[in-house]
Structure formats: structure tokens, C-alpha cells
Amino acid sequence: MPCTDPIILIGTHRSGTTWLGDVFSRHSDLAYWEEPRHVWTWGNAYTPDDVLDETNAKPRVRAHIRKTFDAFVREQGKSRLVEKTPSNTLRVRFVREVFPEARIIMVVRDGRSVLRSTDEIMTGGVPMSKIIDRARQTPLLEWPAFAGQAGGALLRKVTGKKLSYWGPRPPGWKSWVGADHPDVILARQWAGCMARALDDSEALERDGAPPILRFRYEDVMANPGEVMARVCEHCSLATPNASIDFAKASADPARADKWRTQLDEDTLARVRPVMEPTLERLGYDWEATERSENVA
Numbered sequence: 001m002p003c004t005d006p007i008i009l010i011g012t013h014r015s016g017t018t019w020l021g022d023v024f025s026r027h028s029d030l031a032y033w034e035e036p037r038h039v040w041t042w043g044n045a046y047t048p049d050d051v052l053d054e055t056n057a058k059p060r061v062r063a064h065i066r067k068t069f070d071a072f073v074r075e076q077g078k079s080r081l082v083e084k085t086p087s088n089t090l091r092v093r094f095v096r097e098v099f100p101e102a103r104i105i106m107v108v109r110d111g112r113s114v115l116r117s118t119d120e121i122m123t124g125g126v127p128m129s130k131i132i133d134r135a136r137q138t139p140l141l142e143w144p145a146f147a148g149q150a151g152g153a154l155l156r157k158v159t160g161k162k163l164s165y166w167g168p169r170p171p172g173w174k175s176w177v178g179a180d181h182p183d184v185i186l187a188r189q190w191a192g193c194m195a196r197a198l199d200d201s202e203a204l205e206r207d208g209a210p211p212i213l214r215f216r217y218e219d220v221m222a223n224p225g226e227v228m229a230r231v232c233e234h235c236s237l238a239t240p241n242a243s244i245d246f247a248k249a250s251a252d253p254a255r256a257d258k259w260r261t262q263l264d265e266d267t268l269a270r271v272r273p274v275m276e277p278t279l280e281r282l283g284y285d286w287e288a289t290e291r292s293e294n295v296a
Contacts, residue, residue, distance in 0.1 A: 002070040006099055007235050009084035010092060010201075011107035012193040013167040014117035016217040017084040019250070020107060023228065024082045026242045031076035033083040039068050040085055040094075049169045050087040051196070052094035062098050087168040089193040092200035096209055103235045104210075106197060108282050109217035111190040111275045112259040112268070118186050122163040168193050187271035191278040198281060216283075217256065224251035 007024065011017040018034065025032035043061040044052055073081050088095055095102065165177050165185065170192030176185045201212045213234040220227040224247040232240035276286050 002066065004080075004101055005236070006069065006081040006083070006102050008088070008095055008099065008102045008104045009082065009107065010088055010095075010104055010197060010212070011084070011086065011109070011217075012089045012114060012190060012197075013086040014114045014121070015086070015107050015109040016220070016255075017086065017107055020105075020220075021082065021084045023243050023247045023250070026246045027237060027240065028242070029079045029237070030082045031073045031078035031080070033069075033072055033081065035085050036068075036072075036083060037085055037087065039065055040088065040091065042068075049171050049173060050090045051171060052091040053200075054093050054097045057094055057097035065098050086193075089197040090168060090170060092197055092212075093204065096204055101210075104201075104212045105231060105234065106201065106212050106214040107217055107220075108194070108214060110256070110259070110284055111187065111194070111279055112263060112271075113217075113256060114190045115183065115186045115267075115271065115275075116259040116262050118167060118189075119182075122166050122182075170196065181270060183267050183270050184274060187274040191274055194278050194282065198278075218253075220247070221251050221253045221256050224248045 007030070009017045009020055009024075011020075021032050021034055024030050040052075041047075042064050043058065044056050047056075069081050069083070073079070092104070095104065162182075164182075165173065167189060170189060172192070173189065176188055180188065201214075205211055213231060215227055215231070220231075225244055228244045228247040229240070232243060237243070272286065279286060
């Protein structure tokens, strides 16, 4: 029988989905696949950005994606899928069309933390192992779409130069590169991803789709047992103790606050106009969460 009721983790790059996927992987029923981008983009690899919606979920595309994930779950000897792909923040409607029954979880993280962590990745470069894995997974017919991204990453890896762009591609991303300050590019990227995810998830729920559970990364780091118990209940996971115990043992609240000491005032002032509207929409107050040394 094909697997049903998959758990799909929605969260932009550097938002904690890798940690959350690791937590879920401790559950004996779940087959965890980390960032199977090539599965989600099959048949839609040549789009100018990472946005996909219902119109892209043609019957053959939908069938291929479900068949591929079914095979993975069977190979792992499990009964349910859990996966995370950051660019799916731009594909919530597409994901729901492919998997109407999915339990979708949205992880929200302060965009300033995402900016700091993304800049760290762009400076250090993409690990060679990830480039090789992506190349192996990419279907031959989609290689031209992948080659440009991989070539740029490899060139900058060899030369030691900082990446000019990395991660999900919201609409307009190409026009930012070279035109905006690097900090502003990262701010636009985060805001573009999260605004799209919120717009699409709210619209789907208004239309009667199953609710999407949304929670803050900062909250699960501070109270991992409580938040993960709620997450596991949303996913109808029986015997979730192994996952909850791992979350409690591995959560590190300090991860949420590094931006406070590592982003200077110029950077914060530069990105505030871009990030603040989306941060407020997510329940963050820019002033209330200012760096501690700025609080009287």
C-alpha cells in the first residue's frame, strides 16, 4: 500500500527545519528525507524562481512525486514520510495539491537570525558533499537547470569568494543580485519566502484546507517538550516519546539569540524597512526584541 498522511515541514532556509527533521527521524514510524528538491521540481525545473502552485501540479507531476516518496518510505521500512525542503515556503499551494492529506508544519524564525546564519553559509560556501549529492539526484533532462547554480557554487568554492546568492529563490531574486546591498538581498529573500508562505497558507485555510500548525523556532528552543508534544499531536503520532526526548536533549536556546551580538547597528538599520512588516505579521516586535545592549 502507498504511504499516506505525510508530514511536510515548511520553513525557510536556516530556520531550524534541519533540527526538526532530525527530531522526527527518531520516531520509528517515520522515514525522513532531507531536502529532496529534485523530487518537488520534477517536471517544473525550468521556472525562473522557486514558486509553484496548483497549476504546476499536473496529473503526471503529482503522480511522479507521490510514487517517488512512496518508494522511499518502503525502502526505509517505515509507514509515513517526513521531509523538509526550504524552497517549499514558495510552494505551499503546490504541496497541498500534491498531498491534500498532508500534515503541514510551518516553522517560523526571527528573520534577523536567518540573515546572520545565511551570511555565515555564504561566506563559508556550500559543502562539496551537498553539491555532489544534488548532482547525483538531478535527472539528466534537468541538468541544464542545475548546472548554472552548481557551477557558481563550485567556482566560488575554488576561489574562496563569498557566494552572491544561496537558498530559495522568491520572485525577483535575480534583479537583487548585484543591485542591492548583500544584507538587503538576504532580507528580501527571507521576507519574500515567509510572506508567500503566509499568504498561501492563510488562503488555503480560508478555502477549507486542513489547518497548518505554525510555531516559533525560539519557542521550541525554550520549551522543546511542550512544543514538540503539540507538534506530535497535530501529526497524530503515536508513541512520540523518542522524538520529544531527543528534542529536549538537543534544544539550545542560545541559537535563537546570536543575531543580537553579531549584527551591528548599520546592518539592522539597513534591513529594517524590508524585514519589519513581515516580522510584525509573524508576531515579532522589532523594538521589543532589540539587542539587549540597546535596552535601557
